[in-house]
Amino acid sequence: MLKSELDTPSLILDLELFEKNLIVMRDFALAAGKKLRPHAKTHKCPEIAKRQLEAGNCQGVCAAKLSEAECLAEAGIQNILITSPIAAPWKIKRIGALNHKISGLQIVVDHPDQVRQLAEQGTPEKPVHVLIDLDSEMHRTGVQPSEVLSLGKKIAGFPALILDGIQCYAGHLQHIYSYEERARESTRIMRAGAEIFNQLKKEIPTCRIYTGAGTGTSPADVLIPELTDIQVGSYCMMDAEYLGVEHGGPSYPPALRMISSVISANHPGLATIDAGTKSIYVTPEAPPMVVKDNEILKDFVYDWNFGDEHGRLTYPEEKTMNPGDRVELIVSHCDPTVNLFDELWIVKGNTVVDCWKISLRGCCR
Numbered sequence: 384m385l386k387s388e389l390d391t392p393s394l395i396l397d398l399e400l401f402e403k404n405l406i407v408m409r410d411f412a413l414a415a416g417k418k419l420r421p422h423a424k425t426h427k428c429p430e431i432a433k434r435q436l437e438a439g440n441c442q443g444v445c446a447a448k449l450s451e452a453e454c455l456a457e458a459g460i461q462n463i464l465i466t467s468p469i470a471a472p473w474k475i476k477r478i479g480a481l482n483h484k485i486s487g488l489q490i491v492v493d494h495p496d497q498v499r500q501l502a503e504q505g506t507p508e509k510p511v512h513v514l515i516d517l518d519s520e521m522h523r524t525g526v527q528p529s530e531v532l533s534l535g536k537k538i539a540g541f542p543a544l545i546l547d548g549i550q551c552y553a554g555h556l557q558h559i560y561s562y563e564e565r566a567r568e569s570t571r572i573m574r575a576g577a578e579i580f581n582q583l584k585k586e587i588p589t590c591r592i593y594t595g596a597g598t599g600t601s602p603a604d605v606l607i608p609e610l611t612d613i614q615v616g617s618y619c620m621m622d623a624e625y626l627g628v629e630h631g632g633p634s635y636p637p638a639l640r641m642i643s644s645v646i647s648a649n650h651p652g653l654a655t656i657d658a659g660t661k662s663i664y665v666t667p668e669a670p671p672m673v674v675k676d677n678e679i680l681k682d683f684v685y686d687w688n689f690g691d692e693h694g695r696l697t698y699p700e701e702k703t704m705n706p707g708d709r710v711e712l713i714v715s716h717c718d719p720t721v722n723l724f725d726e727l728w729i730v731k732g733n734t735v736v737d738c739w740k741i742s743l744r745g746c747c748r
């Protein structure tokens with residue numbers, strides 16, 4: 384099938400760019416002496432997680448939620464770190480079941496109650512492996528630095544739990560425009576985490592992992608000697624948010640695109656396309672970019688003013704668009720946009736070569 388025969392709107396993944404991104408990130412991490420732990424929250428696609436693992440130098444993969452981890456496990460993937468704490472008792476029981484199903488399950492904790500409940504899900508033969516989530520000053524999840532040691536000692540007191548290390552993810556820094564500023568802030572926060580990690584390691588010898596970092600801060604974060612692995616997600620697909628900020632290391636071309644069609648164009652310099660808020664997650668500060676032959680068309684502007692089903696394109700009046708014309712867009716934010724679709728069409732040039740299921744779609748529990 385040709386790309387031009389796909390129904391619209393559809394998400395496509397350029398296989399060559401995607402594979403290049405995997406290799407570039409793998410080699411970047413290798414050169415820095417770090418492992419990768421790619422985050423599946425970005426792509427929600429087991430086939431991509433498998434290819435990331437196959438590309439090599441991976442410690443495992445990350446899942447944001449228990450249901451994502453369960454779906455990855457269903458697809459045969461092991462060594463999954465759940466990067467958000469879990470509070471509901473019925474979910475903690477499911478952690479116990481998942482821990483028996485796969486090898487290498489890990490979960491972050493940030494409260495003594497979770498620790499106590501998780502301890503009931505493990506046994507000394509099959510313990511639950513946990514990491515302490517350290518607040519990166521974002522205040523989303525995580526314990527304060529002063530509380531890490533006492534939580535660590537609590538965990539070490541349960542024979543059915545193993546403390547593997549700490550996680551520190553500074554999500555609020557990833558899209559700071561200036562790389563210099565982003566790197567400065569991230570280095571300060573990740574260094575503070577490293578000091579805590581060193582103290583914890585002295586007290587609790589099972590503690591061997593210091594994980595964190597996203598695509599935006601990874602070039603600075605890999606310079607922290609204690610950091611063992613990086614949880615990068617967006618690099619494999621990329622989006623307008625990330626393309627809009629300065630790179631500090633390798634660049635990752637946007638492998639993910641949306642194809643959309645013009646459905647009406649009865650006013651000069653204005654066309655209505657079939658992708659609105661139900662197809663492209665709204666990120667006002669980074670609107671989708673229109674591309675043709677891998678070039679960003681700076682004089683074509685997308686906005687969401689036509690609502691749920693429709694997008695508005697404005698462009699110089701001397702240019703024309705007609706109903707049926709196709710438009711390729713770099714989406715604003717890849718993670719929540721991918722979550723709006725069931726499948727990714729895999730393209731090589733103009734040919735559709737495969738279709739990968741976005742099986743983790745809707746796994747937000």
Ligand SMILES: Cc1ncc(COP(=O)(O)O)c(C=O)c1O
Binds near residue numbers: 424554
């Ligand atoms: C805990 C955690 N780790 C890693 C990532 C991946 O970050 P990025 O997509 O910026 O590479 C995210 C993304 O939100 C995250 O929440």
